[in-house]
Amino acid sequence: MTAAHRFCLRVHEALPSTSDLVARLAEAGEPDGLAVLARRQTAGRGTQGRSWEGPSGNLHITMLLRPAEPMRHAPQWSLLAAVALADAVAPMLPDPSILALKWPNDLLLGGAKAAGILTEASATPEGGIAWLSIGIGVNLAHAPEVPGRRTACLADTGIAPPAPEAFAEALLAAIDRRRTERALEGFAPVRAAWLARGPALDTHLAIRRQGAEIAGRFAGLAEDGSLLLASGGRVHAVASGEVA
Numbered sequence: 001m002t003a004a005h006r007f008c009l010r011v012h013e014a015l016p017s018t019s020d021l022v023a024r025l026a027e028a029g030e031p032d033g034l035a036v037l038a039r040r041q042t043a044g045r046g047t048q049g050r051s052w053e054g055p056s057g058n059l060h061i062t063m064l065l066r067p068a069e070p071m072r073h074a075p076q077w078s079l080l081a082a083v084a085l086a087d088a089v090a091p092m093l094p095d096p097s098i099l100a101l102k103w104p105n106d107l108l109l110g111g112a113k114a115a116g117i118l119t120e121a122s123a124t125p126e127g128g129i130a131w132l133s134i135g136i137g138v139n140l141a142h143a144p145e146v147p148g149r150r151t152a153c154l155a156d157t158g159i160a161p162p163a164p165e166a167f168a169e170a171l172l173a174a175i176d177r178r179r180t181e182r183a184l185e186g187f188a189p190v191r192a193a194w195l196a197r198g199p200a201l202d203t204h205l206a207i208r209r210q211g212a213e214i215a216g217r218f219a220g221l222a223e224d225g226s227l228l229l230a231s232g233g234r235v236h237a238v239a240s241g242e243v244a
Ligand SMILES: Nc1ncnc2c1ncn2[C@@H]1O[C@H](COP(=O)(O)OP(=O)(O)OP(=O)(O)O)[C@@H](O)[C@H]1O
Pocket: 046, 050, 051, 052, 053, 054, 106, 113, 114, 115, 137, 139, 143, 144, 146, 148, 149, 151, 152, 242, 243, 244
């Protein structure tokens, strides 16, 4: 059975980057609810200007959203996408306990990176969100080799990997459910679901941010989704950056 969602899915055989196409369409006025999937990406982009390998058999999808909210809420949407991704992946795994989330929005299987999320946004002159794009790459069939990094894919867990379009349907339905939940109950349920799959409290973490590194012990997520890091007798809220 196909789970229901309100996205309009467009499928391309190959694209340089689904996020590049969505950004162009967003600037041209495309409404909320578009999802672009490419079976193969030839110039996929990761966070921090990195590249993202996009072989056929993996999922490459970007959603366009236009929430009427201030720009400071954009990080909540990244965490919402990570939680929805975990909602979609966990039921497929023989052992869902190998799934973990790395702040802000990587998905790990057995500690190795299996999916990444690239959130991009454009602001209105008043500081609102004009558009928000959520690009998600999931290693379904293949775990590309990345020097110095451990990568994983769903097929590594012993399951027949889902076809990208079938997985996209489950993912879009999960995003829709989390979006509705947030509209009704606020950000708290997403925050709780992220914490349930995130690092254990007190884990030592180092966060890289604008070339500098802040280290401390994981103290949870703030109400807005910022990472809380305890060090030197104080708790610091880190709004952006990445875990080293
Ligand atoms: N399909 C893919 N699956 C997993 N990782 C990928 C994939 N394609 C590219 N990568 C690479 O994975 C790396 C990102 O992984 P991660 O965020 O865990 O690294 P990092 O620890 O932040 O990076 P760094 O190497 O700078 O320390 C990038 O180097 C990215 O290019």
